Amino acid sequence: MPDKSVPACRKLLRQVAFSCRFVAQVATLALITVLASVPTAAWAESEPGVVLVFGDSLSAAYRMDEEQGWVALLQQRVDTNGLDWQVQNASVSGETTSGGLARLPAVLDSTQPDIVILELGGNDGLRGLPVPTIRANLQQMIELSQQAGARVMLVGIQIPPNYGPRYTQPFYDQYQELADQYGTTLIPFLLDGIADQPGLMQDDGIHPRAEAQGMIVDIVWPVLLPMLEAES
Numbered sequence: 001m002p003d004k005s006v007p008a009c010r011k012l013l014r015q016v017a018f019s020c021r022f023v024a025q026v027a028t029l030a031l032i033t034v035l036a037s038v039p040t041a042a043w044a045e046s047e048p049g050v051v052l053v054f055g056d057s058l059s060a061a062y063r064m065d066e067e068q069g070w071v072a073l074l075q076q077r078v079d080t081n082g083l084d085w086q087v088q089n090a091s092v093s094g095e096t097t098s099g100g101l102a103r104l105p106a107v108l109d110s111t112q113p114d115i116v117i118l119e120l121g122g123n124d125g126l127r128g129l130p131v132p133t134i135r136a137n138l139q140q141m142i143e144l145s146q147q148a149g150a151r152v153m154l155v156g157i158q159i160p161p162n163y164g165p166r167y168t169q170p171f172y173d174q175y176q177e178l179a180d181q182y183g184t185t186l187i188p189f190l191l192d193g194i195a196d197q198p199g200l201m202q203d204d205g206i207h208p209r210a211e212a213q214g215m216i217v218d219i220v221w222p223v224l225l226p227m228l229e230a231e232s
Helices: 005-037 070-080 097-111 122-126 131-147 165-182 210-231
Strands: 049-055 085-089 115-119 151-155 185-187
Touching (some): 131 165
Parallel strands (some): 049 115, 115 151
């Protein structure tokens, strides 16, 4: 007489196997869901923050080796302090605010900076260009940088007094006014304590010597450091 328990056992085994497969599928889907919810940054090694220096010859190591310039020395200061930041220099000698405005969108796109140090206007001032024009260009560059998600440090410039106070004062004041308007940090004058010492200036009386580049870093650093720490 056939043993009726054998088919019953087989049926039970099939049910158990199906249940195991179903549980395994549910567990797999749950794991995929959990993994998908974890930010990509948690799986990839974090990339260093980017400081973009966007200026003219004052930031372009004019008439000296690049590694002697204050931007390269700033990277050294960052590294010495153990901060995970990369300083990129997109400064061009002779640059004006209009030229900078034309270049900036592509530079922002290629560098994706977290902080932009905007150092422009000196060449405009030396050419006696209208302050409202200079200000409008700086304003647009600040807006472009902020729209790209970067914080801005605005760097003020002074031009020689022989241009007369009716020009030099509004020119200088525009930097503070723009910083107030857009909530940027500000360095009132990049060459403070340097420009009035002939021994620290090149023969043209406009550009600082290599010996003064470390002093520029000392001017920039106290303003930049809190920005770096806030973004870290």
